[in-house]
Amino acid sequence: MHKEILEDIGEKELINRLGKFMPKNQISDDCALIKTKNENLLINTDSLVENVHFNETTICPVDLGWKAVVGNISDLLSSGSKKTIGITISLVLPSKTEWIWVEELYRGINKALKEYGGIILGGDCSKGNQKVISITAFGVQGELELRRNACKPGDIILTTGIHGLSKLGFLIRNKIYLDNDISLDKRLINKSIEHFCRPKVYPNFLKNLLKTRSNKKIKRIGCTDSSDGLFQALQDLASASKCKAIINYEKIPKDKDWPKGDKWDEYYFFGGEDYELVFSLPKKWAKNLSKLDKDINEIGFFADGRPTIEFKDSNKNKLLSKKPFKHF
Numbered sequence: 001m002h003k004e005i006l007e008d009i010g011e012k013e014l015i016n017r018l019g020k021f022m023p024k025n026q027i028s029d030d031c032a033l034i035k036t037k038n039e040n041l042l043i044n045t046d047s048l049v050e051n052v053h054f055n056e057t058t059i060c061p062v063d064l065g066w067k068a069v070v071g072n073i074s075d076l077l078s079s080g081s082k083k084t085i086g087i088t089i090s091l092v093l094p095s096k097t098e099w100i101w102v103e104e105l106y107r108g109i110n111k112a113l114k115e116y117g118g119i120i121l122g123g124d125c126s127k128g129n130q131k132v133i134s135i136t137a138f139g140v141q142g143e144l145e146l147r148r149n150a151c152k153p154g155d156i157i158l159t160t161g162i163h164g165l166s167k168l169g170f171l172i173r174n175k176i177y178l179d180n181d182i183s184l185d186k187r188l189i190n191k192s193i194e195h196f197c198r199p200k201v202y203p204n205f206l207k208n209l210l211k212t213r214s215n216k217k218i219k220r221i222g223c224t225d226s227s228d229g230l231f232q233a234l235q236d237l238a239s240a241s242k243c244k245a246i247i248n249y250e251k252i253p254k255d256k257d258w259p260k261g262d263k264w265d266e267y268y269f270f271g272g273e274d275y276e277l278v279f280s281l282p283k284k285w286a287k288n289l290s291k292l293d294k295d296i297n298e299i300g301f302f303a304d305g306r307p308t309i310e311f312k313d314s315n316k317n318k319l320l321s322k323k324p325f326k327h328f
Contacts (some may be wrong), residue, residue, distance in 0.1 A: 030224070031079040033141065040141040041085075044075040050131040058173040061101050063197040064133070065108025071227060072137035073116050074201050074275040078225040080146040081139030082206055084116060089123035092132035105133070116203060142206050144213075144221060146279065151222030151241035155280035157300040158290070160202055162253050163230045164264075167271025169196025185257040199275045202295075212288035222302075223279035231269040231320075233278040234309050237302075244305035248312045253297045265319055 006014060034041040048054055048068055059067070073084055089109070093102070106120075113119060118137070151157075169192035171178060178184070209221075222241055226233045238245045258264065280302055281289065290296055300312070311317050 030075040031081075031139075033079075042076050042079050042081045042139040042141050043136065044072050044079075044139075045134065045136040046071045046075065047132060047134040058170060059197055061104035062108035062111070065105040065110075066112045066198055067108075068133050068135050069109055069112035069116070069118075069137075070199050070201055070275060071273075072135050073112075073118075073139075074199075074225045074227060074277075076137055076139035077201055077203075077205060078146055078223050078277055078279075079139075080142045080144050080206065080223075082142030083140040084113075084118035085138040085140065086119040086121040087113070087135050087137045088121050090132075090134040090136075091123065091125045092128035092130075092134075093125070094129060094131065095127050097131065116201065143219070144206060144209060145219060146221055146223035148222060148224050148236050148240035149242075150220040151237050151243060151280040151302050152282075153243050153302050153304045154282070155222065155302045156283055156286035156298050157234070157237075157245060157247070157278070157280050157302060158286055158296055158298050159226070159230070159253070159276055159278045160205070160293075160296055161274065161276040162255055163226060163274045163276060164258065164268035164271045165192045165195035165255065166199065166273040166275075167196075167267045168192035169194070170271075170273070171267075173197075182259045184259070188255055188257040191255070195274065199273065201275060202277065205277060208289060208293050212285060212292055214282070214284040214288060218282070218285075221279060221281060223277060226274045226276045226278055227272060229270045229272040230274075230276075230278065231309065232272070237278065237280065238307040238309060241302070242307055243302045244307065245300060245309045246303055246312055247300040247309060248298075249316045250313070251297065251299050253299075262319075265316075269319060 009017075031042040031044045034043060046068070048064065048071075054064055069087065072087065073081075076084060087109075091102070109120065121138075168188075170176075172189060172193060173196065222237050224233050224236050234245045234247070252268070254268065258268070286298060290298060309320060311319070
């Protein structure tokens with residue numbers, strides 16, 4: 001009799017099965033919502049595993065600490081957190097790990113907390129065969145609830161920033177073969193490495209959303225981040241909201257020196273770890289926000305239909321046969 005293994009069922013199916021042990025809708029977003037008498041709390045946990053997410057070649061411990069925090073804050077922000085209270089840190093480390101590595105990791109953690117708010121609340125340490133950094137972050141729910149299942153047919157799909165840069169930074173740091181026929185601009189190389197090592201989030205995002213809201217009665221909008229890639233973010237929104245995402249390839253914001261070609265489109269859509277926000281708004285609200293913030297771009301819209309992703313230009317639909325990043 002064949003025994004199922006995680007490699008066979010994959011990360012998404014694993015999460016779906018684990019959801020049976022939790023309250024309804026608990027797995028629909030990255031963050032858990034805890035209701036209290038005063039302000040509601042958002043809680044998120046992310047783990048970085050050596051030789052899965054990082055190694056000594058790709059990133060130094062200071063940058064790794066920064067990235068571990070930003071990954072969590074990005075999830076909080078994509079759920080509508082207006083403030084980060086703090087984090088707890090769990091470390092699994094081989095006993096031969098040098099103290100300086102741990103010290104530098106915490107320097108990076110504190111740099112990110114100083115930039116985006118929050119303090120270290122505690123944590124745990126244990127011995128293991130490889131390094132694991134697991135952070136749980138606590139935030140305060142803001143006036144707007146940002147949820148994956150809140151997209152509606154007719155909503156405009158928008159994204160902050162540019163995708164694919166972190167993937168390129170990862171490939172460069174790992175000295176992975178790219179394309180001998182393409183000479184990458186030095187500015188693009190440096191920018192990609194910075195996006196990979198020191199990703200940033202948008203602390204004014206929620207304020208700008210509220211400032212441009214055309215209908216004060218709207219309290220929920222669809223949103224997630226692109227930590228697993230732009231394609232996965234769109235797929236998560238479409239699946240949770242039960243509608244179809246129509247993407248206009250020509251409107252996708254790219255770096256001016258980003259190379260052309262199918263492989264570079266794959267890096268762009270399936271790269272991950274960009275921590276950009278992917279969300280949807282009613283047309284008027286989307287127009288107001290795009291005028292206020294030039295780093296936010298309209299890339300498509302949601303429509304009635306089966307929860308899928310389609311390109312307005314059908315010639316680009318071959319991209320959809322590619323697979324996003326897998327943890328198993």
